[in-house]
Amino acid sequence: MKHIRNFCIIAHIDHGKSTLADRLLEVTRTIGERDMMNQVLDDMDLEREKGITIKSHAIQINYIQDGQEYVLNLIDTPGHVDFSYEVSRALAACEGALLLVDASQGIQAQTISNLYLAIDNDLEIIPVINKIDMEGAMIPETKDQIIELIGCKEEDILLASGKSGIGIEDILRAIVARIPAPKGDPAAPLQALIFDSVFNSFRGIIVYYRIMNGVLRKGDTIRFINSGTVYGADEVGILKLGLAPKNEVGCGDVGYIITGIKNAKEVKVGDTLTLASAQNVEAIQGFEEVKPMVFAGIFPVNTDEFEELRDCMDKLQLNDASLTYELETSQALGFGFRCGFLGMLHMEIIQERLEREFNQTVITTVPNVSFIAHTTRGETVTVNNPTEMPDPTYLDTIEEPYIKAQIITKPEYIGNIMTLCLGKRGILLNQSYLTQTRVELMFEMPLTEIVFDFYDKLKSTTRGYASFDYSPIDRRESDICKMDILLNGDKVDALSALIHRSRAQDFGRKLCEKLKELLPRQQFQIAIQAAIGAKIIARENISAIRKDVTAKCYGGDISRKRKLLEKQKEGKKRMRQIGNVEVPQEAFLAVLKLDE
Incomplete structure (x- = not known):
């Protein structure tokens, strides 16, 4: 055990984690030259296209220093705020972390929040300044920022470049020297923390774990403590670029197990594995339950595909434990799921993955957050979507979630950010200069205001020079109302939204204008209305397509033409009574992109 090191890489988005991981694998010859490519651990097409890490990946490196072989388990983590749950799970399986800071950008918001996650887990932090060979590298300033942030000595900070491979040997030496070896008792009963799992259509569910105590051997009968299910260990092994089978995985090591589990519900990330024969083994305190921030409904385009979508959601949840969902029905869209996401990017990625990995085309409804409503009868109701909102006559108060937002930027953009945040009902807590x-x-801001387009607007008003991170704080009383969209007097429940009263009129007007552009014209007039309760706050009309019924009248008396027009008018009236309006998929998506 004393030659094992478990570590992860934490950093802000785009500070070079995946590139540094590539160099570590290359220098230690973990991966042959034929298999080497950029972002080698990012195996999803989506990750390569967007240049971000979505999943944390584990890989074992064998490193020889001074004639002694060390086993290094590297877990590469995402950098985006929406995937911080992935980071917290990777940290639970490690003893140390490389804190990576881009020399040309310095410390950013996500660097700080990931660092606090690591400190909460008592990890040994090794600060590394990356991209030192870039023209805009500010090495002395970045060193000062790191020293101020974590209080280390200047000589503790390593300089490296993931692209050109400078300083990689120093990093490997530092990992061996500074990160403590795992503690644990190989003779104790097996106790392993599950930090990830993935579905394989041929082999069932593959579970990734870190062994805290004991040894796991091939052929053992194992038990999941939370679910209580018992399985045989058909194959165990360690994680190289693929899966490398072994006869046993020792204490302190990171590995995988295949047991032939087919039901996704039986494996829970954060659960503890032990031997079926072991008694009184305690569950490891893994990581807290995930707190979804944004809720949206996901519905199949064809209602017949609902069962198939349910299977796909189960399999996707295995691979992404931060996705939560429950059943929901909608009058307009049929059966579907109410899903909880950690943010808008997370929602976009889930939708993309459903389409790419499972060939599921889905309709996503307007994202919103969950509110707590108190009624005059003394009941407390959790409102996740507009249809659950209690009747306004019984509504006493409603509370909305607030977050604490941390934005790090250049001084010249302070004015723009203030205007943006105060316009979103934000309250400025403090402003401090980290450096010049x-x-x-x-x-402090309401979560509702940042769900839609806050991040995009922040990026555009600061030309990309702002980094943003947030954490939930509490719920506060607020004037939230339910806005319905009516088409010819019929409510379309999928387009309803919960919104602050001060912004409802503006939002309603924009939404009606957008729908007017998107809805196809019918042979009868369509009235699009936005309403709060019985009060209409905005309206647009789509005029009817009219056929030229008088074309066949050449000259002659006006009364002949009038007779034909009256007949058409009657027909339209009847059509309007029985005609219904089809709402295309684009209309549901348009709500998300109102301000563009």
């Missing part, structure tokens, strides 16, 4: 060129702004 970096300022940190702290706001």
Whole structure:
């Protein structure tokens, strides 16, 4: 055990984690030259296209220093705020972390929040300044920022470049020297923390774990403590670029197990594995339950495909434990799921993965957050979507979730950010200069306001020079109302939204204008209305397509033409009574992109 090191790489998005991981694998010859490519651990097409890491990946490196072989388990983590749950799970399986900071950008918001996650887990932190060979590298300034942030000595900070391979040997030496070996008792009963799982259509569910105590051997009968299910270990092994089978995985090591489990519900990330024969083995305190921030409905385009979508959601949840969902029905869209996501990017990625990996085309409804409503009868109701909102006559108060937002930017953009945040009902807590060129702004804001387009607007008003991170704080009383969209007097429940009263009129007007562009014209007039309760706050009309019924009248008396027009008018009236309006998929998506 004393020659094992478990570590992960944490950083802000785009600071070079995946590139550094590539160099570590290349220098230690973990991967042959034929298999080597950029972002080798990012195996999803989506990750390569967007240049972001979505899943944390584990791989074992064998490294020889001074004639002694060491086993290094590297877990590469995502950098985006929406995937911080992935990071917290990777940290639970490690003893140390490389804190990577881009020399040309310095410390950003996500660097700080990931660092606090690592400190909470008592990890040994090794600060590394990356991209030192870039023209805009500010090495002395970045060193000062790191020293101020974690209070280390200047000589503790390593300089490296993931692209050109500078300083990689120093990093490997530091990992061996500074990160403690795993603690644990190989003779104790087996106790392993599950930190990830993935579905394989040929082999069932593959579970990734880190062994805290004991040894796991091939052929053992194992038990999942939370679910209580018992299985045989058909294959165990370690994680190289693929799966490498072994006869046993020792204490302190990271590995995988295949047991032939087919039911996705039986494996829970954060559960503890033990031997079926062992008694009184405690569950490891893994990581807290995931707190979804954004809720949206996902519905199959054809209602017949609902069962298939349910299977796909189960398999996707295995691979992404931060996705939560429950059943939901909608008058307009039929059966589907109410899903909880960690943010808008997370929602977009899930939708993309359903389409690519499972060939599921889905309709996503307007994203919103969950509110707590108190009625005059003294009941408390959790409102996840507009249809659950209690009747306004019985509604006493409603509370919405607030977050603490941390924005790090350049001083020249303070004005733009203030305007944006205060316009979104934000409250400025404090403003502090980290260095002469970096300022940190702290706001308290309602989560509802940042769900839609806040991040995009922040990027555009600061030309991309702002980094944003948030954490939930509490719920506060607020004036939230339900806005319905009516088409010819019929409510379309999938387009309803819960919104602050001060912004409802503006939002309603924009939405009606957008729908007017998107809805196809019918042979009868369509009235699009936005309403709060019985009060209509905005309206647009789509005029009817009219056929030229008088074309066949050449000259002659006007009364002949009038007779034909009256007949058409009657027909339209009857058609309007029985005609219904089809709402295309684009209309549901348009709501998300109102301000563009």
